[in-house]
Amino acid sequence: MRGYTQDKDAYLKRLRRIEGQVRGLQRMVDSDTYCIDILTQVSAVTRALQAVALGLLEDHLGHCVTEAIEQGGPEAGDKVKEAAEAIGRLVRSLPPMSSAWLASLTPESAQFRRFASESSTGRIPRGVA
Numbered sequence: 001m002r003g004y005t006q007d008k009d010a011y012l013k014r015l016r017r018i019e020g021q022v023r024g025l026q027r028m029v030d031s032d033t034y035c036i037d038i039l040t041q042v043s044a045v046t047r048a049l050q051a052v053a054l055g056l057l058e059d060h061l062g063h064c065v066t067e068a069i070e071q072g073g074p075e076a077g078d079k080v081k082e083a084a085e086a087i088g089r090l091v092r093s094l095p096p097m098s099s100a101w102l103a104s105l106t107p108e109s110a111q112f113r114r115f116a117s118e119s120s121t122g123r124i125p126r127g128v129a
Contacts (some may be wrong), residue, residue: 003063004056014052021045053090061084 004011022045028038063081068079 003059003061007055007059011055012050014048018045018048018052021048039100050090057083057086057090 023039025041025045027040028041065079065083067077
Protein backbone atom coordinates (compact mmCIF):
# COMPACT_ATOMS: atom_id res chain seq x y z
CA MET A 1 0.00 0.00 0.00
CA ARG A 2 1.28 3.49 -0.88
CA GLY A 3 1.33 6.33 1.63
CA TYR A 4 -1.30 8.28 -0.31
CA THR A 5 -3.70 5.35 -0.81
CA GLN A 6 -6.19 6.47 1.84
CA ASP A 7 -6.32 9.96 0.25
CA LYS A 8 -6.13 8.80 -3.37
CA ASP A 9 -9.58 10.10 -4.31
CA ALA A 10 -8.80 13.52 -2.84
CA TYR A 11 -5.49 13.68 -4.74
CA LEU A 12 -7.20 12.69 -7.97
CA LYS A 13 -9.88 15.34 -7.42
CA ARG A 14 -7.23 18.01 -6.81
CA LEU A 15 -5.23 16.94 -9.86
CA ARG A 16 -8.34 17.07 -12.05
CA ARG A 17 -9.03 20.58 -10.76
CA ILE A 18 -5.45 21.58 -11.60
CA GLU A 19 -5.82 20.03 -15.05
CA GLY A 20 -8.89 22.20 -15.56
CA GLN A 21 -6.95 25.27 -14.44
CA VAL A 22 -4.22 24.49 -16.99
CA ARG A 23 -6.83 24.14 -19.73
CA GLY A 24 -8.20 27.50 -18.61
CA LEU A 25 -4.71 28.98 -18.99
CA GLN A 26 -4.57 27.69 -22.55
CA ARG A 27 -7.92 29.35 -23.30
CA MET A 28 -6.69 32.59 -21.72
CA VAL A 29 -3.62 32.65 -23.95
CA ASP A 30 -5.70 31.69 -26.99
CA SER A 31 -8.10 34.57 -26.32
CA ASP A 32 -5.27 37.09 -25.73
CA THR A 33 -6.09 37.67 -22.07
CA TYR A 34 -4.13 40.37 -20.24
CA CYS A 35 -0.67 39.10 -19.21
CA ILE A 36 -1.05 39.80 -15.49
CA ASP A 37 -4.31 37.87 -15.35
CA ILE A 38 -2.59 34.86 -16.93
CA LEU A 39 0.37 35.18 -14.56
CA THR A 40 -2.03 35.26 -11.61
CA GLN A 41 -3.55 31.99 -12.76
CA VAL A 42 -0.12 30.44 -13.41
CA SER A 43 0.76 31.30 -9.82
CA ALA A 44 -2.43 29.64 -8.58
CA VAL A 45 -1.70 26.45 -10.57
CA THR A 46 1.87 26.41 -9.28
CA ARG A 47 0.70 26.76 -5.67
CA ALA A 48 -1.87 24.00 -6.20
CA LEU A 49 0.77 21.62 -7.57
CA GLN A 50 3.11 22.48 -4.72
CA ALA A 51 0.31 21.68 -2.25
CA VAL A 52 -0.17 18.26 -3.89
CA ALA A 53 3.58 17.64 -3.77
CA LEU A 54 3.80 18.59 -0.10
CA GLY A 55 0.84 16.35 0.73
CA LEU A 56 2.39 13.42 -1.10
CA LEU A 57 5.71 14.05 0.63
CA GLU A 58 4.03 14.17 4.03
CA ASP A 59 2.18 10.92 3.27
CA HIS A 60 5.41 9.30 2.09
CA LEU A 61 7.28 10.32 5.24
CA GLY A 62 4.41 9.34 7.52
CA HIS A 63 3.82 5.96 5.95
CA CYS A 64 6.57 4.59 3.70
CA VAL A 65 9.60 6.04 5.50
CA THR A 66 8.17 5.45 8.97
CA GLU A 67 7.35 1.85 8.12
CA ALA A 68 10.84 1.24 6.72
CA ILE A 69 12.46 2.71 9.84
CA GLU A 70 10.27 0.57 12.10
CA GLN A 71 11.31 -2.55 10.17
CA GLY A 72 14.96 -1.52 10.25
CA GLY A 73 17.68 -2.80 8.01
CA PRO A 74 19.28 -1.16 4.98
CA GLU A 75 15.92 -0.29 3.45
CA ALA A 76 15.36 2.28 6.20
CA GLY A 77 18.42 4.27 5.20
CA ASP A 78 17.48 3.94 1.54
CA LYS A 79 13.99 5.33 2.19
CA VAL A 80 15.37 8.27 4.18
CA LYS A 81 17.88 9.03 1.41
CA GLU A 82 15.18 8.73 -1.23
CA ALA A 83 12.95 11.15 0.71
CA ALA A 84 15.82 13.62 1.15
CA GLU A 85 16.47 13.53 -2.59
CA ALA A 86 12.76 14.12 -3.31
CA ILE A 87 12.78 17.09 -0.95
CA GLY A 88 15.85 18.42 -2.75
CA ARG A 89 14.12 18.10 -6.14
CA LEU A 90 11.05 19.85 -4.77
CA VAL A 91 13.13 22.73 -3.41
CA ARG A 92 15.10 23.03 -6.66
CA SER A 93 11.85 23.15 -8.64
CA LEU A 94 11.06 26.51 -7.10
CA PRO A 95 11.60 29.44 -9.46
CA PRO A 96 15.22 30.64 -9.57
CA MET A 97 14.18 34.28 -9.42
CA SER A 98 15.00 35.88 -6.13
CA SER A 99 13.35 38.94 -4.71
CA ALA A 100 16.69 40.77 -5.02
CA TRP A 101 16.80 40.00 -8.74
CA LEU A 102 13.23 41.20 -9.17
CA ALA A 103 13.99 44.36 -7.21
CA SER A 104 16.92 45.06 -9.55
CA LEU A 105 14.57 45.21 -12.54
CA THR A 106 14.19 48.95 -12.81
CA PRO A 107 13.71 50.43 -16.29
CA GLU A 108 17.22 51.90 -16.04
CA SER A 109 18.96 48.62 -15.24
CA ALA A 110 20.87 46.51 -17.76
CA GLN A 111 19.00 43.43 -16.51
CA PHE A 112 15.68 45.08 -17.32
CA ARG A 113 16.79 46.04 -20.83
CA ARG A 114 18.13 42.51 -21.46
CA PHE A 115 14.96 40.96 -20.03
CA ALA A 116 12.77 43.23 -22.18
CA SER A 117 14.88 42.56 -25.27
CA GLU A 118 14.82 38.77 -24.82
CA SER A 119 11.10 38.81 -24.00
CA SER A 120 10.29 40.62 -27.24
CA THR A 121 11.99 37.87 -29.27
CA GLY A 122 9.60 35.23 -27.95
CA ARG A 123 12.39 33.41 -26.12
CA ILE A 124 12.19 32.74 -22.41
CA PRO A 125 14.58 35.25 -20.84
CA ARG A 126 17.59 33.89 -18.98
CA GLY A 127 16.98 33.46 -15.26
CA VAL A 128 13.23 32.97 -15.69
CA ALA A 129 12.81 29.38 -16.92
